[in-house]
Amino acid sequence: MTGPSSETLIEACEHLSARDAALARAFADYGVPAWRTAEPAYATIARMIAFQQITTKAARTIWDRVEAQLGTVCTEAVLGEDEDALRACGLSRPKIRHLRSIAEAVESGALDLERVHAAEMDEARAELVAVKGIGPWTADLFLMACGRLDAFPAGDVGLMEAYRLLRDHDERMESKAFTTLADSWRPYRGVAAHLLWAWINAERAKNYAADGGG
Known part of the structure; x- marks a missing residue:
């Protein structure tokens, strides 16, 4: 993108x-x-969740471990992985819950990231924050990554x-x-x-x- x-x-x-x-x-x-920029994909939001409230250096280390553990960061991989394995990567339990909640929303169709990418900004933001685990800051960061000039x-x-x-x-x-x-x-x-x-x-x-x- x-x-x-x-x-x-x-x-x-x-x-x-x-x-x-x-x-x-x-x-x-x-x-x-x-x-x-970033693709309007689950992995983009997952990375944003992983990087929240910790130093960039620590977050990069954790994210590298997550990618090594999962291979490809996607909804299926996160939902199918053992929680202890994700904890061993350095993810906190609340972050794992958020990652899984978002993955479930994507899998069920409640959150359609391609639809979000194409929608008007207010509508896109509303769809994002309706999902447990996606707060306003994460929603706006995602919209910025998708090229929204006013997010x-x-x-x-x-x-x-x-x-x-x-x-x-x-x-x-x-x-x-x-x-x-x-x-x-x-x-x-x-x-x-x-x-x-x-x-x-x-x-x-x-x-x-x-x-x-x-």
Whole structure:
């Protein structure tokens, strides 16, 4: 799957820069961010569940073990695997329950990811969050991966931290206030999210290098 074109992203970044000085700074510093694309498939959501609430490094280790254990991450493999085997990969019991709940919804047809991919965003989001195990953050992240320019993972700490640093503020905005602010970035909230992620990751990489990689 391909993401939005470079022309679309440039136009969106210019639009956002005119709306918000912090985003203008991020665009000036970093440029056009790469879009994080993924197939509208069960494995995409499963990976998002596995990566929640733990460090990226730990999540990658766990996900590599899951892929090694299952071969192909799909509904049949997850539903057919022993829970202890999944626990041995590093998945918590709640995450295993969520993965199985989502797999059951896909198998039964209650969740049709191709239908979600083609639907209007509000309808797509509603179908996703109706499934036990898929919260608003995961739903919006999935929609972003499917190329929705205005999908926005409200409450994402990384986004709020990036915005704080760009504004040179001592404290992050409250989640509700940040979500309200993000409404001013429509119809490109997803582009704003990618821009903020790209900027803070680049800053962290620079700081890491400046510290000698230690």
